Amino acid sequence: MRHIKIFDTTLRDGEQSPGCSMNLSEKVEMARQLEKLGVDVIEAGFAIASPMDFRSVQRIARAVKSCTVASLARCTKGDIDAAWDAVKEAAHPRIHVFLATSDIHMQYKLQMTREQVLQRISEMVAYARSFCADVEFSAEDASRSDWAFLAQCYSNAVAAGAATLNVPDTVGYSTPQEMGDLIRYLRENVAGVENVDISVHCHNDLGMAVANTLSCIQAGATQVECTVNGIGERAGNASMEEIVMALHTRRDFYDAETQINTKQIYRSSKLLSSITGVAIAPSKAIVGANAFAHESGIHQHGVIANAQTYEIMNSADVGIPQNTMVLGKHSGKHALREKLESMGYELSDEELESVFQRFKTMADKKKNITGSDLESLVLHRRNNINPTCRLVGHSINTSTSDVLPTTSYIKLERDGEMMEEVAIGSGPVDAAYKAINRMLGMDVRLEGFSLTAVTDGEDAIGEAVVKISDGSGESYTGTGLSTDILESSIRAYVNGINKIIEAGTAHD
Ligand code: KIV
Ligand code: ZN
DSSP states (O other): OOOOEEEOOOTTTGSSSOOOOOHHHHHHHHHHHHHHTTTTTTEEGGGGGOOOHHHHHHHHHHHSSSSSSEEEEEHHHHHHHHHHHHHHHHHEEEEEEEEOSSSSSSIIIIOOOOOHHHHHHHHHHHHTTTTTTEEEEETGGGSSSSSHHHHHHHHHHHHHTSSSEEEEEEEEEOHHHHHHHHHHHHHSSSSTGGSSSSEEEOOOTTTTTHHHHHHHHTTTTOOEEGGGGGOOSEEEEEEEHHHHHHHHTTHHHHHOOOOOOOHHHHHHHHHHHHHOOOOOTOOOTSSSSTTTTOOSSHHHHHHHHOOOOSSSOOGGGTTTTSSEEEETTTTHHHHHHHHHHHTTOOOOOHHHHHHHHHHHHHHHHHOEEEEEHHHHHHHHGGGGGGOSSSEEEHHHHHHHOOSSEEEEEEEEEEETEEEEEEEEEHHHHHHHEEEEOOOHHHOEEEEEEEEESSSSSOOOOOHHHHHHOOOOOOOOEEEEEESSSSHHHHHHHHHHHHHHHHHHHHHH
């Protein structure tokens, strides 16, 4: 079987999608999860883009040991210097340089001639190679470029030392047949192509990113670029979980495999969604809530008789927890650790303590603690370890009458100091958020709010997700969890505010 390398760009192209920005510690946490998942390459960011991007690429380069860590760079010395500075401490560093090669991009964006582009590729790939043995070259908008010119660009990149040639369908315009034909053409027309990896990077504007990627694999691509949950610019990138499970489930057809630990797929997807607050559509293949659910009686009957009647994959293979009762209110810390380890979560003592405290509170309110309940507690653990502000208590009086206002009383602890405030509002959430703003002296604005049940049943846990901004133009995602939906809403707001405070401190 052929080995296909997975180049994950969740933290670079994925992070460019609206609402998907992550802070430094979240990016490092996601990178560690990608390492567990077994991706070959993590594109950690675009080092030159901002000091924060640089720091996160550098932190990931230091933290990750078993994957290659790449930084993106345009074909300029400044970008390449920054990329190398950021990745040089990685166990396996890579510089990923790109330059557009389509006529439309060269004329209107770059204002460069074909000759200038060819020369720049040779010079900048060689410049990147003077620092780093592992250089990838991407011809941006490759799929809309003139094929003969494109082959010349890639030949120059190989001659200058590139080890990977990436072929992006930058605007998601191509069809599977065209992308496959392009890869076959490049394999025949690029000098030295037999010694390098051919990679593809497909966007999903026409919903064909995964199909295009798979077609390129059939045509001989050896690396694919993708993101968890398919996040990315506009309609996103090819979805990692769909490519991996297509290759896994249809090994008979593709005769190709990845080194992904498929049991970590669901966890990676949930972690990303909990960090960004971007929900996964229920019908999303592989990781959506309905991906393994059978609603119609005929299907249910078939599955009970023989699962293979309607199931082509096993939910356990992608790591979906089984929602049976797993622990109760008398379970101790040891049992909790064992259960979490069996679910694939290894927590530090400090993290376990925080999850255990929340588990005990939950077990007082909820009879059956399921795998999904535990998972949500683990995913929210970072909200509860050394936060700047912590919710101590709240009391809300709601009113539907015009004469009696809805009032809130909120008590917070900020850096060890107790604070309290009351406010009136147009509803309970509004009243609570106004009290918090006033107490902290912050002008926080609510830009988005959603509430979902994490598990089924009357005592389901509600997860609130808020998008807030502090007026600086940046927006932050906060998440909160509780069996009481007002409490989850307040926790989510406080979590978002902690991120604003953390970002302010990081800038200082
Ligand atoms: O879509 C694209 O062309 C890219 C390149 C920078 C690889 O993201
Ligand atoms: Zn892209």
